[in-house]
Amino acid sequence: MKSHTILLNINGEKxxxxxxxxxxxxxxxxxxxxxxxxxPGCLNGDCGACTVNVEGWPMKSCLMLAVEANGKKVITIEGLENTPIQQAFVENFAFQCGYCTPGFIMNCHSLIERHPDAENPLIKEWLESNICRCTGYAEIEKAVKSVLRKNQSRE
Known part of the structure; x- marks a missing residue:
């Protein structure tokens, strides 16, 4: 198989x-x-454990070829250090085993960035793209809503 050299802008570093x-x-x-x-969860795009942010959108990285990310801005969970959504997950106990948590945080971060005025139907729709087998989604939803409320109160 042919090799290529690509340039990734990952977590702000080329x-x-x-x-x-x-x-x-x-x-x-x-x-x-x-x-x-x-x-790596299902490796076929169903679970969302591999979610990263590509050019501001959540992307299941098991479905995207690396060459497609050439030159694009990619953010992983490591690039979201100390963000409000991470703190909200802790404060709202929005995880159990933690395996799916990075993917959920990436997805929720993208939702908050893309739709700062998101309401219940849109939040539920976005959360459907990730699967947690340990808990319900109530705490995750609560975490997202807490960040959205804080952002709206600052405006």
């Missing part, structure tokens, strides 16, 4: 990496760049 044509973004992030926050 990184050059040699990839094969069929390497997924998840594989490259974890195995070549050592960023292990995005988790």
């Amino acid at each position: 990184r050059s990496v040699i990839v094969r044509s069929g390497d997924t973004l998840l594989y490259v992030i974890r195995e070549k760049l050592g960023l292990t926050g995005a988790k």
Whole structure:
């Protein structure tokens, strides 16, 4: 399989990496760049454990080829250090085992950035793209709403 050198803008840092044509973004992030926050779950796009942010949108990195991310801005959970949504997950006990948590946080961060005035139907729709097998989604939903409320009260 042919190799390519791509340039990723990952968590604000430009990184050059040699990839094969069929390497997924998840594989490259974890195995070549050592960023292990995005988790391999189903590896077919159903669970969302591998969610990252690409150009401001949540992306299941197991479905995206690394070459498709060439030159694009990619944020992983490691790039969201100390963000309001992370704190809200802690304050609202929005996790149990934690395996799905990075993907949920990335998805929720994108939701808050894209739709700062999101209401229940949109929040529920966005949360449907990720799966948690340990708990219900009430705490996760509560965490998202708490950040949205704080942001709206500052306006």
